[in-house]
Amino acid sequence: MIRLRLLAVPLIAIASFASSPSGWTQSKEPPPLALDGSASPQPWQRYRDWNKARWDAYNTLDKRDLTKPAGSEIQVRTVTGDAANGQKLAFDRSRGGGCLACHVMGARTQALPGNVGVDLSEVGTAGRTDQWLFNYIYDPRVYNPESVMPPWGKHGFYNEAEIRDMVAFLKTLKTPTKFADPLDNPERRPVPVEDRDALDPFVNPAAERIEAGAALFAKVGPNGKACAACHSDPKAAFVRWAVEMPKWESRLGKVLGAEEFIARHALATTGAAFFMQSRENTDLSIFLHSLANGQPIKVDLSSPEAKAAFERGVALSKIKIGQFNFSCIDCHEKGANKWLRGQWLGEARGQFDHFPLWRTSRSEIWDIRKRFQWCNVQVRANELQPDAPEYGELELYLRKMNEGLTLTAPNIRH
Numbered sequence: 001m002i003r004l005r006l007l008a009v010p011l012i013a014i015a016s017f018a019s020s021p022s023g024w025t026q027s028k029e030p031p032p033l034a035l036d037g038s039a040s041p042q043p044w045q046r047y048r049d050w051n052k053a054r055w056d057a058y059n060t061l062d063k064r065d066l067t068k069p070a071g072s073e074i075q076v077r078t079v080t081g082d083a084a085n086g087q088k089l090a091f092d093r094s095r096g097g098g099c100l101a102c103h104v105m106g107a108r109t110q111a112l113p114g115n116v117g118v119d120l121s122e123v124g125t126a127g128r129t130d131q132w133l134f135n136y137i138y139d140p141r142v143y144n145p146e147s148v149m150p151p152w153g154k155h156g157f158y159n160e161a162e163i164r165d166m167v168a169f170l171k172t173l174k175t176p177t178k179f180a181d182p183l184d185n186p187e188r189r190p191v192p193v194e195d196r197d198a199l200d201p202f203v204n205p206a207a208e209r210i211e212a213g214a215a216l217f218a219k220v221g222p223n224g225k226a227c228a229a230c231h232s233d234p235k236a237a238f239v240r241w242a243v244e245m246p247k248w249e250s251r252l253g254k255v256l257g258a259e260e261f262i263a264r265h266a267l268a269t270t271g272a273a274f275f276m277q278s279r280e281n282t283d284l285s286i287f288l289h290s291l292a293n294g295q296p297i298k299v300d301l302s303s304p305e306a307k308a309a310f311e312r313g314v315a316l317s318k319i320k321i322g323q324f325n326f327s328c329i330d331c332h333e334k335g336a337n338k339w340l341r342g343q344w345l346g347e348a349r350g351q352f353d354h355f356p357l358w359r360t361s362r363s364e365i366w367d368i369r370k371r372f373q374w375c376n377v378q379v380r381a382n383e384l385q386p387d388a389p390e391y392g393e394l395e396l397y398l399r400k401m402n403e404g405l406t407l408t409a410p411n412i413r414h
């Protein structure tokens with residue numbers, strides 16, 4: 001059947017075969033896709049063991065005008081507050097993560113402070129006015145519109161009295177911090193190195209799923225056909241496929257990632273409903289990714305539509321979302337190669353050459369879209385469903401940042 005269809009390829013495509021280095025990939029018919037409906041489970045519901053809160057008042061990747069802009073400076077006279085309570089609030093992780101996520105704060109700083117923000121151990125001698133300190137905590141955007149620090153007062157993490165107490169605490173900080181344990185110094189803490197053997201199933205439970213995916217590829221679906229019926233030699237056919245995803249798909253008018261492709265193509269061919277992030281979808285994704293291991297990542301931005309989608313992805317990486325008011329680049333570019341409390345923040349390059357992966361801290365296999373969802377919920381922004389066009393655009397942007405790196409999937413990360 002495929003051979004017959006190939007015979008029907010227009011002459012111009014056949015002509016391009018001779019000059020095209022990748023041969024038939026240029027002139028193949030487009031893969032059948034189920035174009036209607038969602039590739040995500042419907043209605044989308046957040047994972048039950050994730051933070052259950054909704055943050056409807058704050059920006060998400062698909063709604064950008066919810067969050068209130070910065071107001072003007074709040075006038076404060078000399079702040080008299082309770083410095084001891086201020087310290088307690090500043091160190092309290094349950095109140096938004098605590099200031100120690102990003103700042104070293106003097107002698108009593110607890111274990112593993114981060115360094116996304118400046119060391120505040122001597123802020124009490126820096127000549128800052130109370131007005132400045134109060135407003136920087138209340139809403140730093142009045143001084144720095146692009147601040148990486150959340151608007152703690154404006155976004156309701158702390159009330160004004162609590163912020164006064166924290167100002168009083170900051171004014172007591174006058175001596176550089178000496179770290180008893182060198183691991184606590186974020187400037188000296190050794191950077192984590194991922195050197196586990198990702199393809200050893202004893203080390204990486206995701207590696208086991210390659211076999212499961214291969215079995216699924218050979219399994220007959222509801223239409224009486226297996227994937228293998230049309231693709232008898234997947235190893236040869238798909239040696240580069242996974243490293244060329246995601247790509248612009250004009251029939252859907254969106255960027256299609258590997259997992260959404262699997263869902264829509266399976267439904268259109270074998271008839272199987274392998275929704276995104278289902279076990280079957282992820283297993284097939286792992287299998288198909290493993291076939292492209294060692295291949296350099298390459299993104300196709302040759303069409304104007306793909307180029308425009310990429311630009312939208314770049315813009316999405318910069319928009320501030322959630323109660324924390326963080327963009328992707330706040331953590332992964334401005335904060336990259338620094339510590340957020342005990343977590344080392346990676347930069348965009350190196351982040352998307354190894355998915356899907358096993359997350360040891362969650363004991364789960366995640367595809368890239370689940371990671372996007374997690375990074376949304378972590379900043380207290382409602383996540384989107386896995387097949388959201390915005391995730392496709394972010395994926396395209398991130399893949400471009402990883403171009404040239406070779407795929408190693410499925411991998412393993414903390």
Ligand code: HEC
Nearest residue numbers: 098099101102116117118133136137140144147148149166
């Ligand atoms: C996500 C990281 C992050 C967290 C969490 C954070 N800050 Fe900051 N903070 C920064 C960064 C980055 C700067 C400086 C540049 C900027 O505004 O982006 C800063 C600057 C400041 C400044 C101004 C320093 C100066 O030189 O005048 C103060 C004061 C401050 N932070 C206090 C706090 C307090 C109090 C908390 C906890 C309620 C806190 N920060 C939590 C990242 C953070």
Ligand code: HEC
Nearest residue numbers: 028029030031032225226227229230238241266269270284
């Ligand atoms: C009825 C035939 C048929 C079945 C069954 C089928 N495919 Fe395909 N598949 C195609 C055709 C036709 C194409 C487009 C031409 C090509 O790339 O070979 C394609 C292309 C692909 C591609 C490459 C897509 C691209 O962007 O170039 C992948 C990957 C793929 N199929 C995977 C699968 C998987 C996984 C299954 C099982 C869930 C499956 N196929 C079942 C016919 C089929």
Ligand code: HEC
Nearest residue numbers: 326327328331343344345346350351371372375379394413
């Ligand atoms: C508050 C900080 C923060 C923000 C904002 C954030 N992330 Fe993350 N992200 C993390 C942390 C922490 C990790 C785990 C450590 C690492 O790999 O950087 C992570 C990991 C990732 C990874 C996996 C890296 C790997 O090597 O496996 C990807 C991909 C990613 N983030 C993408 C995004 C995208 C896209 C956005 C914007 C929608 C975003 N992140 C926003 C903190 C953040």
